């Protein structure tokens with residue numbers, strides 16, 4: 001499966017090497033997928049349930065980090081977890097940033113339309129890839145600057161813990177927030193976000209769900225929003241050895 005370079009990098013290596021039953025890094029993906037599953041149409045929900053492995057017990061969230069665990073088995077997939085954009089421009093342009101044809105951007109539509117195009121005839125795997133990449137592309141630093149590999153080379157402290165900026169956005173913030181506010185239970189965070197979707201953010205939902213005519217996903221928009229959020233929030237005011245913490 002060579003030639004699958006694409007727009008760049010991966011998530012936290014520790015997730016791959018330590019498949020702890022419920023490591024914190026998993027919770028971001030779990031949260032995205034549980035919320036998505038709760039919003040599916042009846043027909044889509046039935047299809048998802050049929051495709052999930054028995055071990056998932058009907059819970060898409062429990063399998064949403066599968067794509068991180070198969071980067072070595074499916075080598076071609078490892079470059080689909082991130083997109084590199086030019087330093088400091090804070091924009092995404094498909095023609096500039098996705099020079100290889102088989103990038104994650106193209107895969108969104110492939111995954112939606114034809115599983116064979118993503119080199120698997122296994123629809124379960126196609127579902128798990130799509131669910132995972134939808135989470136990745138919405139984590140701001142998965143669409144990040146090229147030279148710092150989406151914040152992976154920026155050493156910082158999260159409170160007193162030495163880590164890198166990318167890891168803070170993948171894992172540390174979620175861990176800290178869940179621990180403080182929800183007794184370390186992701187269900188509390190999920191419920192809070194769902195309450196916002198039906199409340200405070202309700203007037204934005206229609207726009208989130210609408211990509212345009214005849215398209216079911218809009219990865220260009222997701223990526224553009226991602227790098228903008230990275231500049232507005234993740235990179236803002238951060239330099240080597242910054243100390244970051246919650247408010």
Ligand SMILES: [Zn+2]
Pocket residue numbers: 010011067068081132136
């Ligand atoms: Zn990923």
